[in-house]
């Protein structure tokens with residue numbers, strides 16, 4: 405593989421503002437003054453010894469990058485990378501014949517590893533794999549760098565998430581086996597990974613509430629494993645059984661992994677029921693029914709009869725919450741939920757409004773642990789740097805909802821843009 409590794413916050417422990425003058429090339433220093441994360445030298449040398457080409461990719465000044473990299477790591481490097489803009493990194497790739505031919509044919513053999521949203525954005529623009537590593541435990545860093553805030557970074561939809569170099573080495577040597585479970589299932593691989601969104605430990609009620617997602621639904625440019633194409637099939641009246649089976653298989657593998665690694669015993673597996681007006685009918689139920697698991701399945705939720713209005717018509721978080729609070733109910737089925745550990749499946753995590761209302765409804769029943777799992781979460785928009793050949797405005801990437809195929813659009817006013825309407829298909 406070709407692995408771009410960010411420097412500050414990924415290999416060096418330099419979040420403290422006192423290092424800023426060094427990074428900006430404003431003050432001379434001895435590289436031995438620069439603190440490293442424990443194991444970072446070993447990490448880089450292991451990657452090299454496994455035959456990977458490691459290139460350090462840093463926004464910092466050449467004086468700083470050169471001296472730190474040469475002193476500690478002895479690999480190639482790019483300085484003043486200007487993330488998330490692709491120009492500097494792309495020109496490095498294009499200037500090297502073997503790198504360039506690999507990039508044209510096998511983008512999934514490239515990865516960028518970093519601790520900030522900028523690293524993930526750059527990787528997505530380049531359509532290569534991205535690994536978010538979060539090693540900082542404390543520190544005096546600025547929010548503007550976009551580091552240290554786990555949730556705001558995972559919203560950019562990195563391919564992988566790691567908390568240690570060991571995990572990263574494992575990811576690099578087994579990429580497909582470390583994909584999110586539905587993304588892996590879509591290429592016929594079994595994996596049980598999820599993205600952790602929230603974890604709450606409610607000591608008073610001895611309850612853990614967790615939220616997990618099993619695939620990314622990209623918004624804009626991304627690596628090839630992200631699954632917006634599959635996500636749009638959920639709503640497609642002509643959806644194919646094969647696509648439903650992939651989603652079901654991904655959930656199945658996730659649940660299996662959960663039962664192996666988890667010390668909790670799960671009592672029930674349920675889903676957010678479909679309204680009678682849903683198109684296609686039984687939208688989520690069909691997927692739920694396909695999932696084979698040893699955890700007992702139950703139908704727990706029901707909507708008010710004759711509910712035709714859609715949650716999507718509710719414009720903000722509070723409106724969505726109150727919509728669910730008043731129209732979705734726990735069935736009175738005679739099953740006691742007291743202290744039961746329950747897993748709830750839903751199709752997509754957007755604002756979290758549904759998930760948090762469901763949690764409340766279950767808590768009112770005095771259940772035990774709650775795990776809310778969604779098939780997809782939408783990543784934040786990342787555009788690649790393509791401009792319209794007709795009018796010069798930036799193009800956006802859109803997905804054809806029926807076919808799942810992608811195209812560039814110079815979005816005209818009727819679709820909320822100010823472009824000329826130019827369209828180009830993406831292969």
Ligand SMILES: [Zn+2]
Nearest residue numbers: 792795814824
């Ligand atoms: Zn245009």
